[in-house]
Amino acid sequence: MRLRTSAELMTWQPPMGWRDLSYQQRAQYLQRIGLEIPLRTSDWGAMDWDQQARYMAWHRRIWNDTPEERAYKWGEYRKELRAWWILMGWWCLCLGVGLGLIWGKGLTHASVAVLVVITVIVVAVYTVSIFLFMFLSKPVPPHSS
Known part of the structure; x- marks a missing residue:
């Protein structure tokens, strides 16, 4: 040939x-x-x-x-997405624990305003430093030809 x-x-x-x-x-x-x-x-x-x-x-x-290759790519995508969700849950748990430690102490009327300001700052910094990058790194599904 x-x-x-x-x-x-x-x-x-x-x-x-x-x-x-x-x-x-x-x-x-x-x-x-x-x-x-x-x-x-x-x-x-x-x-x-x-x-x-x-x-x-x-x-x-x-x-x-091939069907086998597409099934393999979707399986890998599901594993990556599951790991991504577990990591997101971990970050949310860490944020919750941190806020619980801040708010868990005995409160006086004057300290509530300070705690609210600290909470807003912590949530804003956490969102920018962790969640923004996590959403940018979220796995995308494989495309079909």
């Missing part, structure tokens, strides 16, 4: 139901129709970086977007 150029290979589009086929089923189908999709094409050396990146994205879409 002759090596094909990337342009020739990328004109081939997978048949209906391709997303539901496993890696082995895909390999058998391509072997049955006589199509070999190499990692590097015959014109690889002549391609610029953008063309190589476009071909590699197409190659990944053809080979790696």
